[in-house]
Amino acid sequence: MRDLTEGVARFQEDVFPARAELFARLATHHAPHTLFIGCSDARVVPELITGTEPGDLFVVRTAGNLVPAHTPGADGVAASIEYAVAALGVKDIVVCGHSACGAMTALAEGHDLSGAPAVAAWLRHADASRARATAGRDVPALVRQNVLAQLANLATHPSVARALAAGETALHGWVFDIPTGHVENLTAAANAAPHAA
Ligand SMILES: [Zn+2]
Numbered sequence: 001m002r003d004l005t006e007g008v009a010r011f012q013e014d015v016f017p018a019r020a021e022l023f024a025r026l027a028t029h030h031a032p033h034t035l036f037i038g039c040s041d042a043r044v045v046p047e048l049i050t051g052t053e054p055g056d057l058f059v060v061r062t063a064g065n066l067v068p069a070h071t072p073g074a075d076g077v078a079a080s081i082e083y084a085v086a087a088l089g090v091k092d093i094v095v096c097g098h099s100a101c102g103a104m105t106a107l108a109e110g111h112d113l114s115g116a117p118a119v120a121a122w123l124r125h126a127d128a129s130r131a132r133a134t135a136g137r138d139v140p141a142l143v144r145q146n147v148l149a150q151l152a153n154l155a156t157h158p159s160v161a162r163a164l165a166a167g168e169t170a171l172h173g174w175v176f177d178i179p180t181g182h183v184e185n186l187t188a189a190a191n192a193a194p195h196a197a
Helices: 002-018 020-026 046-050 076-087 102-108 117-132 139-154 158-165 188-192
Strands: 034-039 057-062 092-098 170-176 183-185
Touching (some): 002 020, 034 046, 046 057, 057 076
Parallel strands (some): 034 057, 034 092, 092 170
16 A cells, blocks of 8 residues: 555656646546456556557456446446447447456366356356357467457447447457567458448
8 A cells, every 4th residue: 555655646746747737638528539448457557558648548447358248237347338439439449358367367277266256257258258269278369269259249239339330439359468568459450441240
């Protein structure tokens, strides 16, 4: 906690004054251009990876960067997605997986999750990811297939489906490699072909 307190003091002394103008504008304007859905993993920092400023990204982080498919019952992830797309009108939506993801490793390697029932239940949202990945304990392959499966889940949300149909938003699948800092774009080819299914 001491680290956090010192961090806040540093922010107020050094960081905030240099960006006072930006924060003054943001005080009354919230218009992020991108909905960024990443893993809760502490090593994956959306603003750092993308070189963005406060106000640029609307961020949702979940274990395993999972996006539950739309269901009639609302949940926090669905509400955040709907707000970003329907109310804020984000132009792009990124689902970002990453190397050495604990959630994907647990699934690929079949870890015993009986002591973590909430995690086990949550990871069922990766059932389709596992089905897409070919057999074996290939974590990187599951990470990639999981990003693609979550993009498919994302498209089941009515607000996203509507924005996609109207050409108002675009979906992107990324994988961040922690040791090299490289960001792989899994959907670059698909996005380069407009009107592709
Ligand atoms: Zn992760």
